[in-house]
Amino acid sequence: NLGTVTGACCAHARSINNGSAADPNTVAVVGFSEGHAVVWTKSATGWVIRDLGTLPGDTFSRAEDVNDHGAIVGESGSKTGVTSGFLWTAATGMLRLSGLDGETWALAINNSGDVAGFSTDASGDRHAVRWRSATNWTIEDLGTLGGCCSEAYGINSYGDVVGVSNISWRRS
Numbered sequence: 001n002l003g004t005v006t007g008a009c010c011a012h013a014r015s016i017n018n019g020s021a022a023d024p025n026t027v028a029v030v031g032f033s034e035g036h037a038v039v040w041t042k043s044a045t046g047w048v049i050r051d052l053g054t055l056p057g058d059t060f061s062r063a064e065d066v067n068d069h070g071a072i073v074g075e076s077g078s079k080t081g082v083t084s085g086f087l088w089t090a091a092t093g094m095l096r097l098s099g100l101d102g103e104t105w106a107l108a109i110n111n112s113g114d115v116a117g118f119s120t121d122a123s124g125d126r127h128a129v130r131w132r133s134a135t136n137w138t139i140e141d142l143g144t145l146g147g148c149c150s151e152a153y154g155i156n157s158y159g160d161v162v163g164v165s166n167i168s169w170r171r172s
Helices: none
Strands: 011-016 028-033 036-043 046-053 060-066 072-077 084-089 093-096 104-109 115-120 126-132 138-141 150-155 161-165
Touching: 028 046, 028 072, 036 072, 046 060, 046 093, 084 115, 104 150, 115 161, 126 161
Parallel strands: 011 060, 036 060, 060 104, 084 104, 126 150
Antiparallel strands: 011 028, 028 036, 028 060, 036 046, 060 072, 072 084, 072 104, 084 093, 104 115, 115 126, 115 150, 126 138, 150 161
8 A cells, every 4th residue: 555645545556667776765656646646655664655736726637657767747737727748857846848739648758758648739639749858848749640639658768659549530
């Protein structure tokens, strides 16, 4: 049992990193508890939970992935507002990732700090995107395979992205 933020009923773990061979306490698990993104880290006495909060003005957040350096990605939003992908580090806190023309979801991060996910365009269609750390996380539209929509779910150390794409349906 990793625990919850306030001892309430529920928490959801989404991803775990490898930590550092030199320091096993750098192993981190991310997810959400009571509507906020959280990170659990190992300690000598068990797991310690940290509430990552939300982006300014938002009411909920969810962490999706963590790399071996402890950088975390996920989404923040409100019931009436737009969902925004975020990148969180201990040094900077939670930073909003740019979108194509609408909402964004940050779903995966590699050890170089590159992020994969998806964003909605002006038509409301989802497109797989990548944010590269080398370009200060400027969004890159990865397009589709000919249909309306695509989503990215994973990214390796080379920046290669995997996901899904609709190949036949187009918005009329």
